[in-house]
Amino acid sequence: MYLNNITGWKSWFTVASSTLEFRSGLSRQGVIKARNELKQLGYIDFKTNGRSATSYHMKPLMQGSVQPSLQGSVQDSLQPSLHDGLQGSVQNSSALYKQNKTKQNKTNNSDKSQATRHHTQQKFADDSVEMQLAMYLFSKIKENNPEHKELTDSQKQKWADSIRLMIERDDRSPKQIKNMVDWCQADDFWRQNILSTAKLRKQYDTMAPRAMKEWQRKQPVTVNFEDDDWFRR
Known part of the structure; x- marks a missing residue:
């Protein structure tokens, strides 16, 4: 009816x-x-x-x-x-x-790739890995700046989609992403620059060597760095 x-x-x-x-x-x-x-x-x-x-x-x-x-x-x-x-x-x-x-509005947009349409329409549940990691980064940003604006539902979906790209296209594990979030939001320089998951993805390779170096410096002398991978702990 x-x-x-x-x-x-x-x-x-x-x-x-x-x-x-x-x-x-x-x-x-x-x-x-x-x-x-x-x-x-x-x-x-x-x-x-x-x-x-x-x-x-x-x-x-x-x-x-x-x-x-x-x-x-x-x-x-x-x-x-x-x-x-x-x-x-x-x-x-x-x-x-x-x-x-x-x-109806998308009917005449048949030239766009099916993959693009799929991912723009995709919805990430609150308990999905992508959404949880996106909101984890946001919680760290809020800790550093409590006055940071809240995300809209649309923005949350975009943040989660950037996490999806990191996992699917960049071959980052959820643990690697979480570790990098922890590191960049504790760094005086990077926490002022990594204010979205899109920026996290873009700067990941730039931040990784410094993050690894700092992690190794904190380890006991007896640690064999060739056997330990900070990003997969």
Whole structure:
């Protein structure tokens, strides 16, 4: 009903199965089963269009528009999984609308590489390694400068994406990155210059020799430096 409302309550409108899966939390088979049940109950109609999005029709829910034998049977007939999956979708309707608008705006940008589009849309969860390392750097920056502005959600995603690039493209381990964060934010010069994960990535190779030298200088004389790697401790 929400998606039909966005279309201006067209008699027939199309919706991709992936959208229904995302909004309801159901699997592809779950969506197919649910829509078949709704059609049998007389609440919707639909027709498949090959590989294109399926067309849907919302039937009026006014009294008398549904067969008497089916009236009042919705709550008992629909599977609990469908109810749970759809519950809360209205609260997220604004996000879905923005998502759909974004997809429409990107339709004519087919010349851009798929890899680029994938990573710009990628979302990093709060408990992901990338986001945790990004926020770890930010916490160190805040310790050095409590008046530093807070990051927006968009900025947090960009910071996490720079960490992703360090891991995937630069072959840095999460432990190496954390160690470098600790070192640069303790250094009088570099903590004034490394104020983002993008800058951390850019200056990593420049800082690494000095960081290694200082670490080795602090080790006991008996340590065999050829066997110990500060970056992988």
